Amino acid sequence: xxxxxxxxxxxVIFLVLGLALLAGGYTxxxxxxxxxxxxxxxxxxxxxxxxxxxICAILLYRSSYAKAERNEAMVFTGGSWARLATTAVIxxxxxxxxxxxLPYFWATFIFTLCFTLAFSFPIGGARRAQAISLAAGxxxxxxxxxxxxxxxxxxxxxxxx
Amino acid sequence: MSGLGDLxxxxxxxLTPGMLFHAAWATLLxxxxxxxxxxTATMGVxxxxxxxxxxxxxxxxxxLICMYVGAIYGGSRSAILLNIPGTPASAATSLxxxxxxxxxxxxxxxxxxxxxxxxxxxxxxxxLVLIAPPLAEAALNxxxxxxxxxxxxxxxxxxxxxxxxTPLKGYIAGLLGLAVAMIGSEGIHAHVRFNxxxxxxxxxxxxxxxxxxxxxxxxxxxxxxxxxxxxATKKDSSDRTIPEMGDIWRHKFTIARSGVIGTIVxxxxxxxxxxxxxxxxxxxxxxxxxxEKFGHGSHEGLIAAETGNSAVVPGSLIPAITLAVPGxxxxxxLIAALFIHGIRPGPLIMxxxxxxxxxxxxxxxxxxxxxxxxxxxxxKAFVQVLRVPYSRLMPVVFVLCVIGTFAxxxxxxxxxxxxxxxxxxxxxRQMKYPMAPLVLGIILGDLLDKSLRRGLTLSDGELAxxxxxxxxxxxxxxxxxxxxxNIPAVRRLALAPxxxxxxxxxx
Numbered sequence: 040x041x042x043x044x045x046x047x048x049x050x051v052i053f054l055v056l057g058l059a060l061l062a063g064g065y066t067x068x069x070x071x072x073x074x075x076x077x078x079x080x081x082x083x084x085x086x087x088x089x090x091x092x093x094i095c096a097i098l099l100y101r102s103s104y105a106k107a108e109r110n111e112a113m114v115f116t117g118g119s120w121a122r123l124a125t126t127a128v129i130x131x132x133x134x135x136x137x138x139x140x141l142p143y144f145w146a147t148f149i150f151t152l153c154f155t156l157a158f159s160f161p162i163g164g165a166r167r168a169q170a171i172s173l174a175a176g177x178x179x180x181x182x183x184x185x186x187x188x189x190x191x192x193x194x195x196x197x198x199x200x
Numbered sequence: 201m202s203g204l205g206d207l208x209x210x211x212x213x214x215l216t217p218g219m220l221f222h223a224a225w226a227t228l229l230x231x232x233x234x235x236x237x238x239x240t241a242t243m244g245v246x247x248x249x250x251x252x253x254x255x256x257x258x259x260x261x262x263x264l265i266c267m268y269v270g271a272i273y274g275g276s277r278s279a280i281l282l283n284i285p286g287t288p289a290s291a292a293t294s295l296x297x298x299x300x301x302x303x304x305x306x307x308x309x310x311x312x313x314x315x316x317x318x319x320x321x322x323x324x325x326x327x328l329v330l331i332a333p334p335l336a337e338a339a340l341n342x343x344x345x346x347x348x349x350x351x352x353x354x355x356x357x358x359x360x361x362x363x364x365x366t367p368l369k370g371y372i373a374g375l376l377g378l379a380v381a382m383i384g385s386e387g388i389h390a391h392v393r394f395n396x397x398x399x400x401x402x403x404x405x406x407x408x409x410x411x412x413x414x415x416x417x418x419x420x421x422x423x424x425x426x427x428x429x430x431x432a433t434k435k436d437s438s439d440r441t442i443p444e445m446g447d448i449w450r451h452k453f454t455i456a457r458s459g460v461i462g463t464i465v466x467x468x469x470x471x472x473x474x475x476x477x478x479x480x481x482x483x484x485x486x487x488x489x490x491x492e493k494f495g496h497g498s499h500e501g502l503i504a505a506e507t508g509n510s511a512v513v514p515g516s517l518i519p520a521i522t523l524a525v526p527g528x529x530x531x532x533x534l535i536a537a538l539f540i541h542g543i544r545p546g547p548l549i550m551x552x553x554x555x556x557x558x559x560x561x562x563x564x565x566x567x568x569x570x571x572x573x574x575x576x577x578x579x580k581a582f583v584q585v586l587r588v589p590y591s592r593l594m595p596v597v598f599v600l601c602v603i604g605t606f607a608x609x610x611x612x613x614x615x616x617x618x619x620x621x622x623x624x625x626x627x628x629r630q631m632k633y634p635m636a637p638l639v640l641g642i643i644l645g646d647l648l649d650k651s652l653r654r655g656l657t658l659s660d661g662e663l664a665x666x667x668x669x670x671x672x673x674x675x676x677x678x679x680x681x682x683x684x685x686n687i688p689a690v691r692r693l694a695l696a697p698x699x700x701x702x703x704x705x706x707x
């Protein structure tokens with residue numbers, strides 16, 4: 040995707056966000072019942088931010104049509120989508136799923152092991168290389184899970200999730 | 201002289217075995233974090249904040265300062281050896297550091313970078329000691345009107361200077377940060393705004409989970425997305441790590457100038473080390489007698505870049521301590537850490553804790569000594585650190601992001617915030633939105649909101665005091681000028697007199 044297209048897409052999102060801020064600020068409780076000064080209503084700054092964000096979004100949309108080098112540049116290129124998707128999925132599953140559902144030690148053990156193996160396990164390699172990779176992953180996962188558990192639970196007195 | 205006296209008192213407080221032990225491990229860890237591409241100083245400081253809850257306030261702040269100083273310096277390792285800056289602050293370093301490494305002079309390049317960083321930090325510390333007390337005193341006269349414009353100016357200038365492509369994206373990032381700061385109970389009437397029906401949002405979005413997400417998780421994603429660099433392994437037999445004194449002395453003016461530029465850039469809200477390095481590098485190149493060497497292994501260019509980025513560290517602490525306005529993204533986390541440890545940065549700091557500026561200057565100075573020691577002695581070890589595969593390192597970083605965020609208030613909601621900020625932060629970075637104004641917006645949102653509404657209440661709804669009070673008027677003029685300079689015609693008109701003078705001088 041070219042930067043110009045990406046900018047147009049985000050400009051629309053920011054415009055919607057700006058208008059939502061404006062509407063949210065305008066309809067926000069003005070606390071008349073508490074007889075506050077009308078200039079100190081809680082919705083004042085959100086309304087101003089909404090207007091400014093909307094203006095910036097419109098300017099961004101307009102500038103995306105300018106003949107500039109930056110608009111021709113590609114976004115989300117130069118990296119590996121497979122690595123990104125794997126990282127995002129494993130990390131998100133760990134943070135939003137495993138932690139809190141499993142005891143912290145096991146959640147962290149499973150996450151570290153999966154992460155390490157996903158990126159370093161030699162699928163087409165020799166048995167020996169696979170065994171070494173698996174053993175290294177297990178050792179790292181155990182070390183990280185135990186180390187972080189002890190550090191936070193015993194030293195920082197945090198009740199682990 | 202009281203500033204120097206406070207610095208000495210600070211050194212006296214910190215020169216104990218326990219404190220030196222903290223400085224030793226935290227600076228080393230900082231260099232390791234900084235040297236790994238993808239892990240930035242801000243992420244290091246944010247993660248370390250979550251690991252220093254249980255320490256007393258002086259030790260905790262000391263550890264964070266050491267991490268900050270070490271990480272900014274550590275970025276030069278990978279910039280020189282891999283041509284990939286460990287932190288954005290070292291981007292300019294790679295221009296001359298990597299050609300030197302490819303020519304087999306990596307050790308000497310690292311030695312020069314160490315000397316430049318140490319001297320830059322010392323220059324910044326001198327300015328911190330000299331500037332912070334009078335600035336805090338001047339800020340005591342600031343009212344709501346001035347603080348409102350200070351917040352606006354900070355976000356605007358940060359957006360303008362840190363944007364990669366167009367200032368518009370910097371402004372949008374700042375506005376998004378301010379919008380995030382609007383969530384939760386507001387500071388005047390305690391009215392809850394935009395909580396979307398979630399009671400967890402009643403207190404707003406805490407800075408640390410947001411920062412750990414935007415700088416921790418987003419950096420894990422970026423590191424895994426990017427391809428690994430190739431280490432320059434060629435070694436010249438004449439290579440050495442200790443730089444020649446003559447080489448340093450020959451560039452004394454570059455060092456002094458870059459130190460001042462770095463510190464000034466540090467003082468400008470939310471601008472940060474990378475801009476300090478680029479500004480110093482560009483100035484050194486412009487004034488150099490050996491312009492043609494820049495980009496091809498120039499010692500002067502390398503020294504200018506490293507002096508410039510390191511001087512930003514103490515420079516950024518000046519507004520952070522005296523105005524509670526961070527000079528860089530890392531100092532924004534430091535402000536949050538100061539609050540966590542019961543220290544209230546702002547104009548009252550010189551009344552409540554008059555020796556704090558001296559103490560924090562001493563912290564930076566001791567961290568610099570450790571940084572220089574490690575930089576000159578552990579060169580080979582740092583090369584080994586760069587060989588650690590990301591498949592082993594990144595899960596450790598992410599585990600710390602998760603448990604560190606949770607430890608702040610021991611609620612799962614903060615982890616969700618961290619993940620959301622990480623994913624959004626990654627997308628925004630890819631689309632060239634700078635993170636510094638976003639962070640500045642989150643931290644200054646409350647100040648801006650309260651100052652505007654308090655000011656309007658004080659003036660009974662009149663806008664005039666926002667424009668007529670002397671300091672406010674100066675801020676307004678600066679803001680208008682900053683925005684107007686984006687218009688090509690205005691910029692041409694404003695720069696015409698300078699071009700005319702330049703042409704006369706050249707003729």
